Every structure is written in C-alpha cells, then in structure tokens.
Amino acid sequence: MNIRLGNADLARYPFLNEAAEYMSQTYFNLDDLNLPELRHIVERASNRIRNEIIHGKPDYSLERHEVEILTFLVGILIIKAINSDNLTKKHCLCEALRAEKFLVHDLKMQGELANKKLLVFKVFKELLKMDILPSLKYQLMFEVKVTDYLKRSHLFHEQEWKLINRLVHDGRVFLDPDETVRLIRSELANLLFERIGQMNPSHIPTTIREQANILRSILPVAPRRLDHAPSAYPPCINHALDQMAAGENLPHSARVMLATYMLAIGKNIEEIVSLFENAPDYNERISRYQVEHLAGERGSHVRYLVPSCAKLRNDGLCFATSQCEGLINPVQFGRAVKSYSKKVSV
Amino acid sequence: MILTKTGEDLHLLKIAFREFYFNQGNMVEEPSKIQNREFGLMGFDGVMKRHLMFSSLGGLVASLIFETPSDVFASNAQYDFPTLPISEKGWRGAELIFDIDLKDLDMKCIRSHSYASCLSCSSSYVSGSQESCPKCGSNNIAESMLPCDRCVSGLKNEVLKLHRFLTSDIGIRPEMIGTYFSGNNGFHVHVLDESFNDLDSRARADLAAYILGVGILADAIGVTKDTRNDFRIRFPIGGLDHGWRKRISDRLGISVSSQKRLSNLIKDLGGLEQFRRRVAEITRDMGVRIDSQVTTDVHRVFRLPGTLNGKSGLTKILCTDLNSFDPFDESCQLSNREVTVRVTIPKLKLRLKGERFNLNEEFVRVPMFLGVYLISKGLAHAVRLDPGTGRFIVPASTP
Numbered sequence: 207m208n209i210r211l212g213n214a215d216l217a218r219y220p221f222l223n224e225a226a227e228y229m230s231q232t233y234f235n236l237d238d239l240n241l242p243e244l245r246h247i248v249e250r251a252s253n254r255i256r257n258e259i260i261h262g263k264p265d266y267s268l269e270r271h272e273v274e275i276l277t278f279l280v281g282i283l284i285i286k287a288i289n290s291d292n293l294t295k296k297h298c299l300c301e302a303l304r305a306e307k308f309l310v311h312d313l314k315m316q317g318e319l320a321n322k323k324l325l326v327f328k329v330f331k332e333l334l335k336m337d338i339l340p341s342l343k344y345q346l347m348f349e350v351k352v353t354d355y356l357k358r359s360h361l362f363h364e365q366e367w368k369l370i371n372r373l374v375h376d377g378r379v380f381l382d383p384d385e386t387v388r389l390i391r392s393e394l395a396n397l398l399f400e401r402i403g404q405m406n407p408s409h410i411p412t413t414i415r416e417q418a419n420i421l422r423s424i425l426p427v428a429p430r431r432l433d434h435a436p437s438a439y440p441p442c443i444n445h446a447l448d449q450m451a452a453g454e455n456l457p458h459s460a461r462v463m464l465a466t467y468m469l470a471i472g473k474n475i476e477e478i479v480s481l482f483e484n485a486p487d488y489n490e491r492i493s494r495y496q497v498e499h500l501a502g503e504r505g506s507h508v509r510y511l512v513p514s515c516a517k518l519r520n521d522g523l524c525f526a527t528s529q530c531e532g533l534i535n536p537v538q539f540g541r542a543v544k545s546y547s548k549k550v551s552v
Numbered sequence: 553m554i555l556t557k558t559g560e561d562l563h564l565l566k567i568a569f570r571e572f573y574f575n576q577g578n579m580v581e582e583p584s585k586i587q588n589r590e591f592g593l594m595g596f597d598g599v600m601k602r603h604l605m606f607s608s609l610g611g612l613v614a615s616l617i618f619e620t621p622s623d624v625f626a627s628n629a630q631y632d633f634p635t636l637p638i639s640e641k642g643w644r645g646a647e648l649i650f651d652i653d654l655k656d657l658d659m660k661c662i663r664s665h666s667y668a669s670c671l672s673c674s675s676s677y678v679s680g681s682q683e684s685c686p687k688c689g690s691n692n693i694a695e696s697m698l699p700c701d702r703c704v705s706g707l708k709n710e711v712l713k714l715h716r717f718l719t720s721d722i723g724i725r726p727e728m729i730g731t732y733f734s735g736n737n738g739f740h741v742h743v744l745d746e747s748f749n750d751l752d753s754r755a756r757a758d759l760a761a762y763i764l765g766v767g768i769l770a771d772a773i774g775v776t777k778d779t780r781n782d783f784r785i786r787f788p789i790g791g792l793d794h795g796w797r798k799r800i801s802d803r804l805g806i807s808v809s810s811q812k813r814l815s816n817l818i819k820d821l822g823g824l825e826q827f828r829r830r831v832a833e834i835t836r837d838m839g840v841r842i843d844s845q846v847t848t849d850v851h852r853v854f855r856l857p858g859t860l861n862g863k864s865g866l867t868k869i870l871c872t873d874l875n876s877f878d879p880f881d882e883s884c885q886l887s888n889r890e891v892t893v894r895v896t897i898p899k900l901k902l903r904l905k906g907e908r909f910n911l912n913e914e915f916v917r918v919p920m921f922l923g924v925y926l927i928s929k930g931l932a933h934a935v936r937l938d939p940g941t942g943r944f945i946v947p948a949s950t951p
C-alpha cells in the first residue's frame with residue numbers, strides 16, 4: 207500500500223513517524239521555542255494541558271499542520287518537564303481521544319474522499335500491527351480479525367462489546383467506524399505513553415520550563431500511590447485496575463468491588479480515593495463520599511463487604527484463573543487457596 | 553480415589569503402564585517446542601510433580617518408563633523457564649484448548665451406569681439407588697462411571713458443534729483443529745492455529761462465552777428497549793446473516809424482510825423481558841457445553857496425547873475421523889495378557905477393544921486392558937495366586 211500523507215493528515219495525526227520526519231526537514235531547533243514568534247505555540251500547548259488538568263477533556267481544535275505538529279511536540283516537552291505519571295497518562299489519553307475523532311471522521315468518508323480510509327488503515331497497520339479491511343459486503347462497515355478484536359475488546363465492560371453480541375463470520379468481526387476506532391483508543395494512548403517515556407530531549411528550553419512550573423502548581427496534590435503489586439491481587443481486581451489505568455469508565459458494580467476489596471485488605475480511604483483519580487469522570491468529592499459510604503463512615507454506618515465471586519461472575523466482573531480455584535470471595539485470593547487441592551490439569 | 557486401590561492393584565497398574573511406555577513409547581506425542589513446556593507427572597500415590605522440563609521426547613519417554621506415572625501432563629503454554637514458579641516462568645503464549653466433559657452434558661443415562669464402591673467392605677453397586685452401602689451401611693463411598701455409547705455420541709455431538717463454531721464463525725481452518733479423546737470421559741479440542749496463542753485469559757473468556765452462548769443481548773438482533781412502546785426493532789447493519797444472529801433468527805423463524813413478524817413474536821411472548829429470556833435460552837441451548845475454566849486458564853497443564861489416563865488405562869488419542877471413532881476400541885492400547893481380578897460389582901456387561909464381556913463371576917481371568925480398566929474405575933481388585941496353595945490371595949478389604 208503506497209499512499210502519501212498530505213500536510214493536513216500530519217496535522218490530525220502528529221504522532222505519525224512522517225510528522226517527525228517533517229520536523230527534521232525544517233531544521234527546527236529546540237531553543238527556537240524561546241523565540242517570540244513561537245510564543246503562541248507554547249501557549250497553545252500549555253493551554254491544552256491546563257484544560258486537560260482541570261476538565262480532563264481533549265482539545266479538538268485544528269490548525270495548520272505546522273502549528274499542530276509543533277503543539278504536539280511542545281505538549282510532550284511540557285509533560286516531560288512536569289514529570290507526573292498521572293498527568294502523562296491523562297495527556298496521552300486526551301491526545302488519543304483527539305485522534306479518535308479524526309479517525310472516525312476519516313472512516314466515514316465516502317465517494318471521492320474514500321481513499322482517506324487508506325490513511326487510517328496505515329495508521330492501524332503501522333502503529334498497532336492490526337489489519338482493518340473495509341467490508342465488501344456491508345457499506346461503511348469494517349472487518350477486523352477475531353483475534354485482534356478479542357485482544358482489545360476485554361477492556362470494555364459494556365455487554366455489547368462481548369464477542370457474542372457482534373456480527374462474527376469466518377474469523378472476522380464487523381464493526382462500524384465508531385466502534386472500529388473505539389477499539390484502539392486505549393492502545394493509542396498507551397503507545398503515546400511509551401513514546402514519551404522513550405523520548406530524551408537534549409535539554410528543556412526555558413519557556414517550556416516556565417510553563418511546566420505554572421502547570422505543576424495547579425496539579426491536584428497526588429496522595430501516595432498504592433504500591434501496586436499486580437500478582438498479589440485477584441484477577442477481577444487486576445482487571446478493574448487495568449481498566450482504570452487505560453482510562454476506561456468502570457461500571458458502578460466494578461467500583462464497589464474495587465473499593466470494598468481495597469478496604470478489606472486494609473488500604474485507607476485516601477489511598478482508595480486516589481485510585482479512582484484516573485477515571486474519566488473523576489470527581490474527588492464524590493469519590494470520597496462513595497468510598498466513605500462503603501467503609502461505613504457515613505449514612506447507615508454499615509461496612510460493605512466485598513461481593514462474592516458468584517456475584518461478580520454474574521456481573522461479568524470475574525476473570526478467574528486457576529489460582530481462583532475454590533474461592534468464594536476475592537479476599538481469599540492468595541491466602542487459603544494455597545492449601546486447597548487445586549484442579550490445574552485436564 | 554487412591555483409597556479404592558490395594559497395594560496389589562497398584563502393582564498391577566504399574567506393570568501395565570510401564571509395559572505400555574516400554575513397548576508403545578512411540579505413541580507419545582511430542583509437543584512443539586518441547587523444551588519450553590512445563591510437564592507434570594502424577595504418581596499412583598496421587599501426588600503431582602509439576603514444573604518439570606524435558607528437552608527431548610526420548611528423555612520424556614525414558615522417564616515415563618522409569619517413573620511410571622499414572623498421568624502425564626504438559627502445559628499448553630510455552631515458557632522461557634518452564635521449571636521456575638509460575639510468576640517467573642516467562643509466558644510465551646499458549647495453545648487454545650477446549651474441554652468437553654461428560655459432567656457438563658447432563659446425560660440422562662449417567663445414573664444407570666454410575667457405580668459406588670464401598671471403601672469399608674469393598675463391594676460396589678449402581679449408585680443413585682442408595683446413599684450408603686447396602687451391604688455394610690458405611691458412608692465411605694467412592695463414585696465411578698463407565699460411559700455408555702449414548703454418552704459417547706452425546707460427546708461427539710458437542711465436539712461437532714464446537715467444530716462448526718470454530719470453523720464457520722471463528723474462521724479456523726479444519727486442518728488446524730486437533731480433536732483428542734481424553735482417555736476417560738471427554739474430548740480435548742486443540743487449536744493449532746498459532747495466531748490464537750497470545751490471547752490472554754480475558755480474551756479467551758470472551759471467546760469461551762461466545763461458544764457457550766452466554767451473555768447475549770436482544771440488541772444484537774436489533775431489539776432494543778423503548779420507554780413508550782416497550783421495545784423497538786431496528787435490524788443491525790449486516791443484518792442477521794451470520795454467526796449467532798443467524799442461529800437465533802433461524803430458530804425463531806424471523807428475517808430482516810419482516811419486522812412485523814418479529815414484532816408479533818415478541819408480543820406473543822409477552823413483551824421485551826420475555827423475549828430477552830427466550831433469546832438467552834436459545835443461545836444456551838445452541839451453545840457448546842465446553843468447560844470455560846479450562847479454556848480461560850493459560851497456565852494449566854493438559855494430558856499429553858499418546859499417554860495413558862490413570863482413571864481408565866485408556867490412551868489420550870487423536871481422532872482423525874470423529875464419526876467412526878470408537879473410544880472403547882482405538883484408545884485401548886494395553887496388552888491382552890491375562891490377569892486375575894475380583895470384580896466387585898455383580899453382573900457387569902461392557903465392550904472394550906472390540907470385544908464384549910459379560911462378567912458374572914466374582915473371580916475372573918481377563919485381558920490386562922480390561923483388568924486395568926476395571927481396577928482404575930474402582931470396580932475390581934487385582935488378585936494373586938498363592939504359589940503354595942494355588943488359592944487366591946484375597947487382599948484385605950481396607951487397604
């Protein structure tokens with residue numbers, strides 16, 4: 207597939223390798239960012255991040271490609287300078303959401319502009335090693351391999367994402383443009399996160415440092431993170447934590463599970479509230495209220511118990527592995543089970 | 553289960569198993585990348601040794617002859633370091649495997665061929681008739697079962713259903729599916745297409761739910777909730793042409809050409825809630841009775857093809873033609889050499905290795921394969937002749 211990316215494409219997808227190539231051809235120098243001519247770019251990027259911190263929402267405005275590519279780059283530099291894992295994640299998620307909107311738009315193109323789709327396929331193929339075919343049979347539908355679908359769909363808790371609720375045929379899952387792009391959102395975010403981690407700018411220009419300092423001052427004070435030892439948690443809890451990390455919206459039942467579990471193993475309310483920080487609809491006051499309620503410090507003064515495995519299984523929150531053999535409640539995980547006779551062979 | 557066996561029984565089983573691995577070691581199938589697999593050997597004492605590694609088939613078979621385990625397992629996963637504890641093994645993907653077991657089929661005939669063996673007086677009887685031993689009243693009972701032909705065809709039927717799901721829906725080519733008789737009460741279906749190997753347990757759980765027919769929404773066929781009119785129909789893009797959508801619509805007798813028909817059907821059933829329930833029933837019924845825990849667990853060990861099943865003395869074996877496959881013949885690989893056993897169940901009829909047996913006497917001379925089968929099932933004990941008196945040495949009833 208040989209397609210050329212236009213400048214307008216780079217504006218929408220500034221994370222593509224082609225955008226970096228473009229930059230290298232412009233003889234751009236990091237210290238140029240201190241020039242007054244580029245002041246507006248630095249401010250644009252800074253505002254974008256400010257908006258992310260305060261509202262948790264991406265900026266969908268679209269400018270000329272020179273502006274967009276630079277804004278993207280400056281954004282990353284500021285994020286690097288602030289150096290907060292939480293904010294970095296949030297930023298990546300917002301950049302992914304932003305790209306998602308353009309991707310959906312491109313996938314819906316018909317007629318003359320339909321070859322825009324080719325670009326989208328290129329993005330998927332190169333970035334995510336995933337093939338997407340426009341369906342020959344159904345207009346505006348796309349086909350992905352069952353395996354590619356399964357690897358990603360488990361991040362969504364809505365029942366409609368379960369394979370059984372999809373049109374499946376001959377090893378392919380059929381999706382509409384929104385669903386197709388939705389499928390890769392968190393992956394795109396993770397990819398950006400990885401890239402930012404690998405980026406090592408020679409130095410951070412002063413203007414960037416200034417912006418970083420201003421933004422750092424409006425960051426919510428992050429309480430101590432939970433020491434996250436994944437293998438110590440049962441699969442249901444790990445799954446919920448993964449979803450949170452990917453910026454997914456957890457259903458109420460999953461939040462209750464997570465909170466009651468963390469209470470049961472002795473985490474304090476502060477720590478638990480901070481866990482929910484990553485949720486797209488995070489609101490500290492409400493989260494705190496809910497956790498305190500579950501802890502029995504409010505209302506009925508009843509301390510809520512961790513739901514049973516049977517209940518969780520019913521709610522689609524159970525992801526049992528062999529280590530769950532014989533468990534009745536997730537809190538038993540890693541404790542009593544060791545002495546149970548485990549059925550591990552067939 | 554081990555309690556049902558006497559020292560004499562174990563002695564005989566070990567001889568038979570050792571003989572098998574010595575003479576028919578070539579039946580043992582070498583798993584791909586054998587050096588990256590975790591092996592587990594179960595002893596006749598019921599103790600499983602896990603986290604073992606073999607770098608060649610020859611080495612494995614030598615061990616089987618030398619150690620004579622009752623059961624041999626290998627991981628479907630490949631690991632960098634198979635012998636380390638789970639968390640340090642370095643998981644490198646695992647074959648996708650489905651398990652279809654008689655216990656999940658609710659066969660009606662099962663009670664008629666399930667047996668209980670009393671561990672106190674070592675007599676046996678058809679279970680279901682009594683809670684406690686009819687002879688001595690003990691409650692110390694071990695259950696066992698000899699699957700019948702009806703059970704076998706029930707299992708085959710599920711396997712064929714599974715094949716259809718895997719080929720037409722999931723798109724796996726038929727030659728990439730290996731179907732094995734487990735050697736006891738079930739079948740293992742191995743997917744050889746490696747593109748499934750890196751699915752994690754959550755992805756496998758979703759796939760298993762698809763095949764089981766669990767979690768369907770009426771929305772999938774276009775029926776959604778409507779606050780004013782109870783429900784609303786808008787057929788999905790792609791219609792009802794394939795997969796579950798097609799199965800459900802065929803069963804309900806509906807098609808995208810007639811919304812009216814579906815609408816009437818929902819009303820006849822009593823509304824959206826009832827319709828939803830109906831759809832869920834259909835998918836449960838048409839789904840395959842796989843054991844989803846088995847498919848979902850990516851750190852499990854599975855019986856190695858070509859080895860003996862300690863619960864029966866039959867071999868886990870590849871079925872090249874499922875329709876004609878007879879588990880009571882092809883998987884029976886032990887020798888014909890005669891042994892003496894004391895049968896604990898009166899009047900037992902069965903078919904094995906192409907022969908019919910009517911066991912009416914308590915003490916009988918039977919071929920090794922039958923002796924092992926009965927002993928493994930807890931329905932007979934090995935007996936030795938006293939060289940001095942020429943009489944049977946009847947082992948003590950409680951081991």
Ligand code: SF4
Nearest residue numbers: 440442515524525530
């Ligand atoms: S079995 Fe229990 S502990 Fe294990 S994943 Fe399911 S709900 Fe969690």
Ligand SMILES: [Zn+2]
Nearest residue numbers: 670673685688
């Ligand atoms: Zn008895």
Ligand SMILES: [Zn+2]
Nearest residue numbers: 661662700703
């Ligand atoms: Zn039967």
